[in-house]
Amino acid sequence: xLAVRNLTYTYDNAVTLRYPDFSCxxxxxxxxxxxSGCGKTTLLHILGGLINNYKGEVCIDDLLISGQSxxxxxxxxxxxxxxxxxxxxxxxxxxxxxxVKRDKYKFLPVFSEDLGIAHLLNKFPSQLSQGEKQRVGxxxxxxxxxxxxxxDEPTSSLDDENTDAVLSLLREQATIYHSALIIVxxxxxxxxxxNSHIExx
Amino acid sequence: MIIKxxxxxxxxxxxxxxxxxxxxxxxxxxISLLWTLQQQLExxxxxxxxxxxxxVGAKGSPxxxxxxxxxxxxxxxxxxxxxxxxxLTHNPMIEWSIPLAYGDNYKGYSxxxxxLKYIINENGRLANGRxxxxxxxxxxxxxVKASEGLEIGSTFLGTHGQDExxxxxxxxxxxxxxxxxxxxxxxxxxxxxxxxxxxxxxxHHDIDDKDEDEGKQVETEITALLIKFRxxxxxxxxxxxxxxxxxxxxxxxxxxxxRLMGLIGIGIDTLQYVALAIMMMAGLSVFISxxxxxxxxxxxxxxxxxxxxxxxxxxxxxxxxxxxxxxxxFLSGVAVSRLGLILLNYQSNTNFKFxxxxxxxxxxxxxxxxxxxxxxxxLIPALTIYWLNISKILSDE
Numbered sequence: 001x002l003a004v005r006n007l008t009y010t011y012d013n014a015v016t017l018r019y020p021d022f023s024c025x026x027x028x029x030x031x032x033x034x035x036s037g038c039g040k041t042t043l044l045h046i047l048g049g050l051i052n053n054y055k056g057e058v059c060i061d062d063l064l065i066s067g068q069s070x071x072x073x074x075x076x077x078x079x080x081x082x083x084x085x086x087x088x089x090x091x092x093x094x095x096x097x098x099x100v101k102r103d104k105y106k107f108l109p110v111f112s113e114d115l116g117i118a119h120l121l122n123k124f125p126s127q128l129s130q131g132e133k134q135r136v137g138x139x140x141x142x143x144x145x146x147x148x149x150x151x152d153e154p155t156s157s158l159d160d161e162n163t164d165a166v167l168s169l170l171r172e173q174a175t176i177y178h179s180a181l182i183i184v185x186x187x188x189x190x191x192x193x194x195n196s197h198i199e200x201x
Numbered sequence: 202m203i204i205k206x207x208x209x210x211x212x213x214x215x216x217x218x219x220x221x222x223x224x225x226x227x228x229x230x231x232i233s234l235l236w237t238l239q240q241q242l243e244x245x246x247x248x249x250x251x252x253x254x255x256x257v258g259a260k261g262s263p264x265x266x267x268x269x270x271x272x273x274x275x276x277x278x279x280x281x282x283x284x285x286x287x288x289l290t291h292n293p294m295i296e297w298s299i300p301l302a303y304g305d306n307y308k309g310y311s312x313x314x315x316x317l318k319y320i321i322n323e324n325g326r327l328a329n330g331r332x333x334x335x336x337x338x339x340x341x342x343x344x345v346k347a348s349e350g351l352e353i354g355s356t357f358l359g360t361h362g363q364d365e366x367x368x369x370x371x372x373x374x375x376x377x378x379x380x381x382x383x384x385x386x387x388x389x390x391x392x393x394x395x396x397x398x399x400x401x402x403x404x405h406h407d408i409d410d411k412d413e414d415e416g417k418q419v420e421t422e423i424t425a426l427l428i429k430f431r432x433x434x435x436x437x438x439x440x441x442x443x444x445x446x447x448x449x450x451x452x453x454x455x456x457x458x459x460r461l462m463g464l465i466g467i468g469i470d471t472l473q474y475v476a477l478a479i480m481m482m483a484g485l486s487v488f489i490s491x492x493x494x495x496x497x498x499x500x501x502x503x504x505x506x507x508x509x510x511x512x513x514x515x516x517x518x519x520x521x522x523x524x525x526x527x528x529x530x531f532l533s534g535v536a537v538s539r540l541g542l543i544l545l546n547y548q549s550n551t552n553f554k555f556x557x558x559x560x561x562x563x564x565x566x567x568x569x570x571x572x573x574x575x576x577x578x579x580l581i582p583a584l585t586i587y588w589l590n591i592s593k594i595l596s597d598e
Contacts, residue, residue, distance in 0.1 A: 045592040050507055081595055085504040087206065088497075089213030098202055099508045140508075152596075 001026045001180040002047070002148050007056035009042060019043055019056075022198050024148075029171055029181040031190060034200030040184040041082070043200070044152050047182065048079045060147060078141030078179075080170075082153040084133040086125035093121040096140045104143055111139050115169065130157050134166060142173050149174055151183045155190060163189050203514065206505075207521050210494075217490035218526065221483055225530025226537060228480030229571060232473060233538035236563040238545075239469050246272070246458045249387055252322055254436055256452050257286060257443060258425035263452035264461060270301060270425035271454050273311040273387060276363050277304050280422040281449050289426070289443065294435035299427040302399040305359040305370070310345045312359050312375070312392045314399030319427075320381070323388035329353060330379030336398045340379035342389040351377050359402060370402050396423060483530065484574035487523050491582040502586055503594040512586055519583035520576065527575030531568050535560065 003023040010016045017039040024030040034040050045051045047058060049065070058065050060076055078099075086095050096112075097105055112118040115135045120128060128136065134154065141149060151170060155163040167190060174181035183190060191197065211218045249271050258266040259279030268275035283300070290298040299322065302314035313319070317332060320340065330353045333340055341351055351357065356374040360367045375398075381388055430436060440451035502515050542557050 041596045042592070045596070048507065050592040050595065079507055081504075085500045085595065087209060087501045087504070089209030090205065094202070094205055094209070098206070098505070 001028075001061060002182070003057075003059045003062075004047075005057040005059075007043075007046065007054060007058065009039070009046060009051065009054040011042075017042060019200065020198060024180040024182055026147075026178045026180055027175050029174065029183065029194055029196065031194045031197035032182065032184045032200060033186055033191065033197060035186070038200045040186075040200060041152055044079070044150050044182070044184050047148070048077050048150050050079075076147045078144060078146035078149045080134075080137050080141045080149070080151040080154050082156060084125075084137035086133070086136075088125060090124075091121065092117065092123050092125065092128070092136055095125060095136065096143055099140045100144045104145070107143055107145075111143055114173070115139050131162050134158065134162075135169075138166070138169065138173070142177070145177050146179055149179045149181045151181070151185075153185050153187070154183065155185065155187050160189065163187070164193075167193055203518060206518055207525060210498075210518075210522055211526065214490060214494060217486070217493075221486045221490060221526055222530050222533070224479060224483030224486055225527060225571065225574075226534045228476050228483055229531050229534025229567060230537035230541070231476035231479065232567055233535050233564055234541050235469050235472055235476065236567075237538065237542060237558075237561060239465075240561070240563065242465070243462060246462070248385070250454050250458060252429060253427050253454055254430045255428040255440060256425055256454055257281070257289065257428060257449050258452070260448060260450045263450060264457045266425065266450065266452045267454045267457040269303070270427065271387075273303065273313065273391065277424045278450075280424055281426070283421045283423045285447060285449065286423060286426050289447075290428075292435075292439070294430050294432070294439060296429045296431045298429070300396060300423045301425045301427065302396045302423045304363075304424060305361055305399070305402065306363060306365060306367075307345075307357050307359055307375075307392055308349055309365045310342075310349070310390060310392050311363075312339070312394060312399070314394050314396040316395070320388060320393060322427075323386040324384040325381045325386075325388040325393075326384065328380045328382040330377070332379055333394050333398070334378075336395065336401050337373065337375055338378040338398070339375040339392050339394045340381060341377055341393070342381050342391050343383040344389045345392055346380050351380075353377055353380065373402055480571070480574060484578045487526060487575060488578035488582070491519065491523065491579055495582055495585060499585075499589060499594050503589055503591040506589065506591045507595060515586045516583045519586065520579050523575040523579030524572060527571045531571040534571075535564060 001024060005021050007019040008016055032040060046054050112121060115138060117135050117139060120132060155166055158166060170181055253271060256266055256270045258270060259281050261278030265275050266278045269277045299315060299319045303311055305312040355377045358374050359370045383389055440453060443449055443451040505515055539557055
């Protein structure tokens with residue numbers, strides 16, 4: 001599903017990050033760990049198409065995405081950010097639907113039911129708790145049925161109970177929609193729960 | 202969803218949206234109102250000037266003479282001797298002349314004693330009834346009929362002077378014998394009768410108040426004379442001759458009105474600059490509120506980029522916000538300006554009514570200016586979208 005080869009990224013014309021080759025199949029979960037500043041989030045942003053000026057190959061479904069436009073990549077990717085960002089003027093419903101075209105709107109009831117956010121749809125982001133925001137962020141990433149689901153520290157602001165819930169939710173959803181799930185985290189609670197993991201140095 | 206985004210942003214910062222909108226509204230309303238007033242005043246004045254080259258009346262202010270004899274919005278300067286006036290009209294340079302006797306009103310509408318020629322010159326056509334033939338018979342303009350509800354056969358009493366609360370000429374009622382069609386000229390707002398009638402009223406008036414107007418030979422006087430020359434040559438010498446050799450004065454309406462418009466123009470220009478300054482402030486307010494929001498907006502914009510919205514789409518969203526605001530400001534501004542005109546019409550003296558159009562040519566230009574202000578104000582904030590470092594913004598707290 002997703003494969004990375006010879007990936008390097010240089011920023012500020014000085015610091016070069018080198019990433020090991022790795023791949024992740026459908027319905028598989030890959031955990032990427034590493035100390036702060038080793039380029040975890042940068043890797044996720046490269047995979048998510050937010051950064052384009054990298055060297056090396058990133059393939060999705062055996063297709064090289066290097067040369068493709070950001071927009072096309074994004075249709076195949078769902079990103080869950082560490083700090084959930086929302087459009088403040090839109091309701092939770094519209095904050096989720098903003099990620100997809102009209103033909104996908106029909107999936108909203110199912111998702112909101114599954115993620116337990118059905119009662120929040122008419123609220124505004126500022127009225128949500130941290131855990132609720134995280135779940136809305138997950139709904140927004142999932143509603144486009146991405147081939148690859150990318151999660152950046154999805155549990156950093158959650159307690160143990162919620163961490164388990166979110167983690168199983170992510171894996172469950174990835175399985176239902178046959179997505180590859182890549183989690184970037186330094187959370188030991190996740191390390192314990194997952195077996196395949198890459199450590200960046 | 203893009204439209205939803207535009208409205209969501211405007212609604213989220215509703216206070217600064219409201220401020221920008223109100224500033225735009227007032228700028229547009231003031232400019233539009235001023236333009237309409239100026240245009241229609243000029244049009245109205247010019248319309249009446251087409252046919253009248255010279256006004257002869259009693260000595261006094263030439264502007265007053267023109268305003269009273271041509272537009273019936275001022276008191277007459279006095280009376281002139283009819284025989285003396287008639288002597289002038291024998292001049293071969295004169296194509297025609299119309300005598301006027303006025304100074305009374307009915308509920309603010311001037312009562313003018315004149316000849317059939319005046320009605321023809323003012324494009325008056327009878328809607329029904331006939332022209333005045335006997336003393337005390339009157340033909341009324343369309344606006345007089347509409348607002349006072351006079352019909353053929355109705356009678357009414359005139360009031361002395363320009364003010365509707367003046368001394369009433371009791372005992373001599375006018376009788377309506379004809380009603381004119383709307384002509385778009387002064388005739389719409391006048392009550393027309395023959396000169397003999399006006400004279401009859403004032404003979405009666407003199408018997409009424411013997412202490413006033415003593416020694417005046419009322420029966421041989423008129424108030425003013427409207428003159429049209431055969432060629433512009435007449436205007437060169439004729440007015441001077443009258444002013445120097447008689448105790449009458451000749452005033453050229455075109456000159457007097459140009460002088461008046463020049464004076465009004467200074468005031469209108471100043472107000473226009475004020476209105477333009479208000480609109481500039483509106484533009485600045487849009488600019489500052491967009492720029493202010495950009496810091497917190499950049500997360501939203503970066504997020505949208507990460508969700509697959511293109512730079513152009515986001516650029517258009519920001520521009521559209523400002524344009525939408527400008528357009529709303531323009532529409533409501535024009536609406537307020539129209540409301541102002543309706544109020545003015547309602548309040549103003551009956552002799553001037555403003556025509557209320559849906560939109561004028563000047564306002565289309567104004568729309569352009571308003572949209573341009575919106576565009577310029579939003580351009581810089583919108584362009585910053587092209588320099589957003591999405592990855593950096595989204596990984597920042």
